[in-house]
Amino acid sequence: MELSIQLFTGSAVNPDNINTQDILNKLEMICDRTKISGAYIGWNKDADVSVIIDYLKKKGTDIYFWLPVFSELSLLTEFEPLIGIDGKKIEKVYDSGSDELFVFCCPANPKNVKLAIEVFEKHYDNGIYDGIFLDKIRYPSFIGGLGTITSCYCDYCCSTFDLPAENELLYTDIKNPMGISKYTDLRYEMAPAYQKLFNIKAQAVYNSLERLCSYFKGRGYKICLDLFAPAVAFFVGQDYHKLLELTDIVKPMLYNKTNAPAGLPFEIGAYAGSFDSIVENAIARRNHFTRITGYDDKDFIKKEIEGINTIIRQNGLKTRLHAGIEINYVKNIAPVTDQYIKDSVINVKEADGIIASWNLNTMPESNIKCLLDAIG
Numbered sequence: 001m002e003l004s005i006q007l008f009t010g011s012a013v014n015p016d017n018i019n020t021q022d023i024l025n026k027l028e029m030i031c032d033r034t035k036i037s038g039a040y041i042g043w044n045k046d047a048d049v050s051v052i053i054d055y056l057k058k059k060g061t062d063i064y065f066w067l068p069v070f071s072e073l074s075l076l077t078e079f080e081p082l083i084g085i086d087g088k089k090i091e092k093v094y095d096s097g098s099d100e101l102f103v104f105c106c107p108a109n110p111k112n113v114k115l116a117i118e119v120f121e122k123h124y125d126n127g128i129y130d131g132i133f134l135d136k137i138r139y140p141s142f143i144g145g146l147g148t149i150t151s152c153y154c155d156y157c158c159s160t161f162d163l164p165a166e167n168e169l170l171y172t173d174i175k176n177p178m179g180i181s182k183y184t185d186l187r188y189e190m191a192p193a194y195q196k197l198f199n200i201k202a203q204a205v206y207n208s209l210e211r212l213c214s215y216f217k218g219r220g221y222k223i224c225l226d227l228f229a230p231a232v233a234f235f236v237g238q239d240y241h242k243l244l245e246l247t248d249i250v251k252p253m254l255y256n257k258t259n260a261p262a263g264l265p266f267e268i269g270a271y272a273g274s275f276d277s278i279v280e281n282a283i284a285r286r287n288h289f290t291r292i293t294g295y296d297d298k299d300f301i302k303k304e305i306e307g308i309n310t311i312i313r314q315n316g317l318k319t320r321l322h323a324g325i326e327i328n329y330v331k332n333i334a335p336v337t338d339q340y341i342k343d344s345v346i347n348v349k350e351a352d353g354i355i356a357s358w359n360l361n362t363m364p365e366s367n368i369k370c371l372l373d374a375i376g
C-alpha cells in the first residue's frame with residue numbers, strides 16, 4: 001500500500017510556524033520504514049519549504065502543490081461571488097477559528113476557473129512541482145445551513161442552468177426534507193427539485209474541473225483531487241461517477257473523527273441541524289440519513305471504498321484510490337487515537353494507498369509510528 005503525506009504551510013498570506021528539522025525528523029522516521037509516494041504541500045505563498053522539498057525529491061517522492069480552488073484564494077484576488085436563492089451574496093459559511101476562511105466563490109463560473117489559474121501562475125508556479133492537488137473544488141456544504149445549499153443563483157448560473165425555483169424546494173416532511181429515499185452506487189435518490197439542484201451542481205463542478213485538469217495536464221502535472229467522502233460529496237456537487245475520469249489519484253476524505261468541515265460526523269451533523277432548529281427534528285433527520293446510508297454501521301467506510309473501486313473498475317479507469325485518513329491530532333477538532341488509526345487502516349485496505357492527512361506539522365510522532373505499524 002502506497003503512503004503519502006500532507007503538509008499545511010499556512011493560509012495564502014499567513015505562513016504557519018513550521019520547524020524544518022522537526023518535519024525532516026518525521027519524514028526520516030517514515031522513510032526508514034517505507035517510501036513516501038507523494039507529498040501534498042500548500043498553500044502559503046511565502047512559506048520556505050525548499051529544504052523539505054529537496055529531501056523528498058531525493059527520496060523519489062512526487063511533490064504536489066496543494067491548491068484550494070474555490071475558497072481561500074480570495075485573499076489573493078477577487079472572485080465572482082456565490083449567490084443564494086434570495087439573490088444575496090453568501091459570505092463566510094463557517095468560522096473555523098483558524099486561518100482558513102471558508103468563503104466560497106461561484107464554482108460554476110468559468111471566470112473563477114480562469115482567476116484560480118492566474119493566482120496559481122502568479123504566486124505558486126515555481127517549476128518545482130510534479131503535480132497539483134486540487135482542494136475546495138466544490139460548493140459549500142450544509143455547514144452554512146440550507147441557505148448556502150440553495151446556491152449558486154448568480155447571473156451566470158441563472159442563465160446557464162435550469163435551476164429550481166424557491167417554491168419547488170419547499171418541503172413538508174421535516175424529518176426527511178429533501179425526500180432522500182436511497183443511497184446506492186454512491187448516488188442519492190431524492191425529491192425531484194432537490195435532485196435537479198444537486199445534478200446541476202455536479203455538472204457545474206465537473207465542467208470547471210474539466211477546464212482546470214486540462215490546463216494542468218497540458219502543463220505536464222499529475223493530478224490528485226481532494227474530495228468529500230462519497231456520502232456527503234453529493235451535497236457539494238462532487239459526483240464520483242463524473243470526476244474519477246479526470247484525475248490520476250482520487251483522495252476521498254474519509255475523516256470519521258473530525259469535528260470540522262469535511263469531517264463525516266461534522267458534515268452529517270450540519271445536515272441534520274439545517275432546515276429548522278428543533279433538536280428532536282435534527283435527531284430524526286440524522287436517524288433517517290444514517291438508516292439510508294448505513295453511516296452508523298461499522299463497515300460504512302469499507303463500503304465507501306468499495307463504491308469508488310467499483311466505479312473505477314466498471315469504467316476501466318487507471319485512477320488510483322488513495323484514502324485520506326486523519327493522522328494528525330488537533331485538540332477538540334481531530335482527537336485521533338491509536339485505535340482509530342488502526343481501525344482506519346483496516347477499513348481502507350482495499351484502497352491503493354493512504355494519504356496521511358491532513359497536516360504533518362500537527363502529526364504526533366506516536367501517531368505516525370502507529371500508522372506505520374498498522375500498514376506493516
Ligand SMILES: [Zn+2]
Nearest residue numbers: 106152154157
Ligand atoms: Zn454562480
